[in-house]
Amino acid sequence: MISKRIQPEQNSKILYTDKKSTANLIKYIENIETGKKTHKRWYINLPKDKDLAIVKMQNTQAMNTSTSQSKMYHYIVSFENSEKPNDQVMLDIEINLSQALGYQEYQRVISIHDNIEHYHMHVVINTIHPTKFINNNSPSNDYYIRDKKMRELEKKHSLSVNNGIEISRHREKQIKN
């Protein structure tokens, strides 16, 4: 499996900074506007209702008025052509990746899509902490952390192993710290 962070500027429709963009992004990953079918969705640390989940995320974000940076972290995990892990495995992958990035306590929306060749999962994280209201928008070495964790998860769930990236000793030390 591979993962990729979607930066706001890569998605011209969504800027990730204001109240409206939070709702737009959630609707976007749930394919509500495009009408494509979402296979499965989860709301973590949020109410189970989509509208209320959006309001809760917006409220948490509104508590931080000092940051001008994006308040969302959006990434995609994509699988090999033939692979379609079950829902439990998908959820375990998300929980482990978000935990590795330091987002365990944060509000998250997960949406699984099977509308294209590769089965994939969108994860949108509200980067404003739900009680401390600080913005954790840029976890350091996030690309390397995700990559390292994915290699572990591929073994754990007997998935095809992707080559990934070669982590230098220096970088590995940084990740451990």
Place this chain on the structure above:
Amino acid sequence: MTMPQINFRLTEEEKEELKEKAAKTSSSLSDFCKKLILGYEVVNITPYQTIDKLINLWSELEEKNIDKQSLAKLKNIILEASNQ
């Protein structure tokens, strides 16, 4: 300083209905949450905190399998409050 207040715009009938539901289903809820669901004036907290507490209340009631109509009503109150 006067803190912002939220008008939930409940009719008397709706208040009575929610009051009955709250009495039946929310024995473990705090008095504060009961006041919220009954549409009392909320002071000394921000609208964001109020809405947040209402959402927590919705989740709590949802776990208790309160009937869907009441949940939908509470949801509408929250959405209306959040748009103010």
